[in-house]
Amino acid sequence: MPDFFVSICIPTCNRPRLLEAALLSCFSQPLLPAEILIGDDSQDRKSAAIVNRFSRKTDVDIKYWKHSGRIGQAANLNWLIDNANSQYLIFLHDDDRLCAGAIKILYEAWLKYPGAQCFYGKQYLTDCIGNILLDRTEGWNHRYFRTHEFSGRQRSNLSAALTQQIPNNGFLIENELARKTRYRSETEIGHAVDADFGIRIALAAGPHSFVYVDRFVSEYRLNPDSISQSTTLNRREDVLYEYIEQLKIPAGDEQARMGFLERIAVAAALDAARAGRRRSAIRIIFSPYYKEALLSRWTLYRLLCIVSPAIGERVKRLLTQINPDLGGDGERQWRHFGNGQMKK
Incomplete structure (x- = not known):
């Protein structure tokens, strides 16, 4: 051997x-x-x-x-x-x-x-x-x-x-x-x-x-206390998003880059908002890589977080109290499955 x-x-x-x-x-x-x-x-x-x-x-x-x-x-x-x-x-x-x-x-x-x-x-x-x-x-x-x-x-x-x-x-x-x-x-x-x-x-x-x-x-x-599963920790995926966005790569890898940005855009927008990077968060939300519907409750939540993360979180808690199904694993689904869809 x-x-x-x-x-x-x-x-x-x-x-x-x-x-x-x-x-x-x-x-x-x-x-x-x-x-x-x-x-x-x-x-x-x-x-x-x-x-x-x-x-x-x-x-x-x-x-x-x-x-x-x-x-x-x-x-x-x-x-x-x-x-x-x-x-x-x-x-x-x-x-x-x-x-x-x-x-x-x-x-x-x-x-x-x-x-x-x-x-x-x-x-x-x-x-x-x-x-x-x-x-x-x-x-x-x-x-x-x-x-x-x-x-x-x-x-x-x-x-x-x-x-x-x-x-x-x-x-x-x-x-x-x-x-x-x-x-x-x-x-x-x-x-x-x-x-x-x-x-x-x-x-x-x-x-x-x-x-x-x-x-x-x-x-x-899928450990609840892991970094990847946390819904409260700011993982700063906006930093990774911008690194990949600016990376100079061969044309043959462009489709893979687009797929990567689509997978993390939703989480990156929220992370940028929570970090106080308002322009970056808005730019990501209105980019072609952000695949959540602009008129959805989750996009509204992220837009509120751009104005004030504290207000955004209060509105999210209020919506969750009115209808528990609105809380769920929204952010976690996006981080791991990219399109917000996950089998129960």
Whole structure:
């Protein structure tokens, strides 16, 4: 077997039990990683105790750092990249899991496609306690072009990243490429650091370096306290929107760029309004990428937020009290499904 060494990088913060499940998925692999690196932003030592327990039961090298203060997801990931020794890396969120055989699946793709630099597969969606949501899983992977007809080397790295075919974690990447690219801070790009990283590794990688494997590799947990599921945190997707909007790309990737902007325009408009960037919010709402009806209650809510976020939130609460169905997961649906439609 050719030399194949992989480091799994796990940033964690105040989720000891979910971290334990993530680690169990790593140690259940038929092909084990060379090392597991954990950067801990937690306020207590509960995660450290779990890591110590695993360390006593395995021959896999576990490297653990307890940061003295919370350094944030991007800085935590960069810390792990800088300290990883393997040729390849797999990033794993502390509330997600690798599927059984994930490393072996990615290894076999590495053998089949020499010279490629990034490998990834399908994701299961799970609820907060880890139950797989089969109906949402199918739509999720179809939405992000993770279906059989796209198997193998991708025509364009950038189109694969802009369509978000590359998932937010659970992918295999060349260490050198990750170190050259690095994650940008939340101050620079907002909280969508995973999507930004995928796009920038696509720009930095060699031609046809992205490989999609039509098999399940990871589980993505819809965790209520995660950044992606929050309806109150300002993720500043307006910053990411403007970066993609201004990016100089080949004509062949333009359709993928348009699709990306359409997926995040609604959330970006609200984030700009909440950040006090009124002109930016108005420009996004009246752009061709904003697909919510201009006369809808949700657009009215965002327009009110441009005038005053506090007034907008009060009107939203009032409408929700009158008719609870008006509250729901409006923002979350847009962030994850793009068109406001989600099966109940």
